[in-house]
Amino acid sequence: MALRPVESNWYRNFLFNLNRTKTRYDEAINQSTSGKKLTALSDNPADMSYVLTLRSKISQIDQFDKNISSAFGFLNTAESALDQVQTVMHSIVGLAEQGASDTVGPDERNTLADNIEAMRDEILNYANSEIMGKYIFAGSATDTQPFTQGPDTWDAVNNIWIPGVVTYNGNSDGIDVQADFSVTVTTNIPGDEVFTGPNFDIFDRLSTLVQNLRNNDTVAIGNDIGNMNEILDQVSSAIGTIGNRTSHLHQIQGLLKSFRSSIQAKMSSLEDADMAEVISNLTREEVGLQATLQTGARIQRYSLINYLE
């Protein structure tokens, strides 16, 4: 519709368009300085809510990563303790083999027994390993010393000292970490699953070996060698379990890392401004704003009034 041209309309249109151009210019400046497309809930409510959800996922994944690191701490400590136990056990097997041979006499056997008893104490020490003040082989009773040794007792029949009985004071409780949205991994091996179980009590068997050495019972010592190898099996099975868990955690950590970066990419595509686009928008709005302002200054440059004499 052809409107009758009136000055007030020119100014009104000019102001209306100037406001619009300035709003878009503001937006462009805001985006280019913040680097974000979404700066308020109303910018794009659906995307914004999606971004917030993704951000909460990332925060969860970061927590999983923390959980996994903490699990590595426990599992690695347990593994190295058990590795030491393995090493000690290998020496014990060697000593037991010496003791079983006919070339050694009772005095040497007694010395071997003393050595093995000391090594049994060493294993007990490893069984009481701590990390940050927490016993790692006590199940969930982490502030209870899991293995305690009773006093040596005198065997009046054979006239020998029997090494003190070791008792397990912990529990069979597993401690889990949340490694992923739906995966929990157990970070501990309770003492009764590696030292006093699951098949037999390591300390009892060592005590038997010590007694047999002191009693010069070579047949029994020969049997004990097999028992010692079973101990190695029990410990290495636990080490194997730890290894499985560690590699599982490594795998999860890798998956989380790639999941995190894909979420990050998605988030970035939703909330980060495309700089090339933003800068070109900014330039365009700048030109538009300039044109609008220049036009505004020209309004009424030509008016009949100017020609009135």
Next chain:
Amino acid sequence: MMNLFSAIELGKNSIMTQQQVFSIIGHNIANVNTPGYSRQVVDLENVRPSVIGLKDGGRGVNLLGIRSIRDRFIDGQITERKQYQGYYNTMSGLMATVESLFDETAGLGLSDSMSNFFNAWGDVANNPTDMPTRRALVSKAQSFALGMRNSFQRLTDQQEVIDANIGSLVDDINSITHEIAKLNEEIAYAEGSGNPANDLLDQRERKIRDLADKIGINFYYEQGNHSVTIEVAGRPLVSFNRVNDLSVQRNRYNSNYYDLYVDQYGAPAFNITTETVNGQMGALIVARDGQTVNGAGTVLNYTAGAPYDTLRFSQDHGLSVGDLITINGETRRVITITGSDEIMVESFTAGTVNNGDNWLERDGYIPEYKKDLNKLAAGLVQNVNNLHQGGYTLNGVTTTGQNFFRMSSNPAGITASVNAAGDTVTFTADVSTYISVGDVISINGETRLITNYNPGTLQATVDPPFTGPVAAGASWQYSNVQGAANTIQVDSNIVADATLIAASSQPTQAAPFAVGNNDIALLIAGLTDNNNVVDTDNDGTGDYGTFHEYLHSTFSEIGNTASTANYELDANGSMLTYLENKRDSISGVSLDEETANLMQFEKSFQALAQFMGTVSQLTDVLMQIV
């Protein structure tokens, strides 16, 4: 026949007419920038000869009248549009404020704070006996709870600011309606005495437009006296020179906020709160109370009671505690949800509600956001506490049954008494962290509304009063009508002693001494992924989740409402610009046009002056003959 003297007379009259034309052109040019000014044009008429005959000429030009050029139809459209403009302008501003209360974009908002809370439980699970880790959890939980309370409180503050604005807007509106009534009178007087009241009409049009911007109106022009009649919510507001003033009264059923009333010529003022939906006033009321919409079904069974009525509906109501419902013009607040189709409300006036009546509820805007926060807080408190109560603490005294968040029904160790009049409850300690005005309190089975609480005197006023005095030492319960988000707080015992955090599912101080057990901590940390943890339909079981999804859906609702208001504001702005352009193209002053007129009349003025000069010379010639 015309003589020379009458020719001078003709010239004089005509020059005077021309001068009047100049003054109109000047008036137009002077008002080129006056908003709502309608340009005026003069109607000229050639003066008829005194005697109609062959030899009698005309007697010059005369001013017939001054008309202003206007188009009532476009004026009406502009006024109509102004109501929406006023609405969306105000709403857009209000929503921008609400939006700014939830600044989630910087990564410091509620959503992140909630993530931190759950992650802190993960840390405790990794290291259940470590005190710094436990204390970190307490502080994360406290800052989340504070965030919830602050968000809720700021929404309430916003409602209060809006409420104050409603009060002052009423004064503005009343002063405009009085001016319109006065203009009605002046216009009728001027037009009645035959003078076109062009400038008064423009002025009145401007006032009507201002009024429409402030409150939604209907208006029409009367034929006889040129007055305008204005209605608001179907009730007369201005009728010729009479005005029905707007007024506000506090509604104790709606947090003591203002209800809007319109006088009815001396009859009791009529409550138009729910019917005011346009203009600034409409935006203020809708943002404060929510949009008024029809409730599902009808009232199936109404049982009057004191102080609370019971209402059963023909369908599930979907209401929450604290919601407003309106039946037959009376608004009351929901006190208890007794079933998916049944509620208890503050008592209606006897005879107001009948079975089969329709009912209204409020939807969206600030009350809805507060309700969402409440439901989130309630779901979180309930789920965390349920798990936490089953866990074992590291504390030697309290083993199990410890709440992590304070529940709304255990004001530990504080007892109450009621005075003889029954209207004042005195507590043994400050209860301001438990209750606020608008909550309800129960003592000995009687439930009352708290209308005032003074932490200094430890006294709360209730309405209606209890039936009698209650001796000191009485136990009391309360229900946070204000909601869980208003009161969510970490249990004060846990704040004081982090060993009370129950991370273990097995005894820690007796066999098996499972201090390192983290089952409960893992379960609580895992709540963040649980579905159906928020009870949205008030049936007592969760049906929406996760917590984050629920919170984000609220954010998205706020964002959508804000962006709609912004969009509508822009759309209305261009519509209004178009209409005003159209109006000005008809009624506006064009300087070129006025200048052209000026030049044209200048020429004819010069010619007339020449004419008179010539007549004067002729007269001189005649005089010389004498």
